Amino acid sequence: MAEKKAFVLRINPEMLKELEMWAQQDFRSVNGQIEYLLSEAIKKQKRSKNKGTSSEMD
Structure with missing residues (x-):
């Protein structure tokens, strides 16, 4: 498994509270939930x- 890089995340308290509740519902840590959400966003973006490049080739 690749080594993970630690960094500081500044987040407003309301958003953190929502993330904590969401993570608990999905049986993840807050860190795990953030990683999951970022991973899904990257997949979606890719x-x-x-889709944009394939339609340009047509």
Whole structure:
């Protein structure tokens, strides 16, 4: 497994509270939930880029 890089995240208290509740519902830590959400957003962004390039080739 790749080494993980630690960094500071500044987040407003209301958003953190929502993330904590969401993470608890999904049986994840807050860190795990943030990683999951970022991973899904990156996958979605890559798919939308690929759709854009394939339609340009047509």
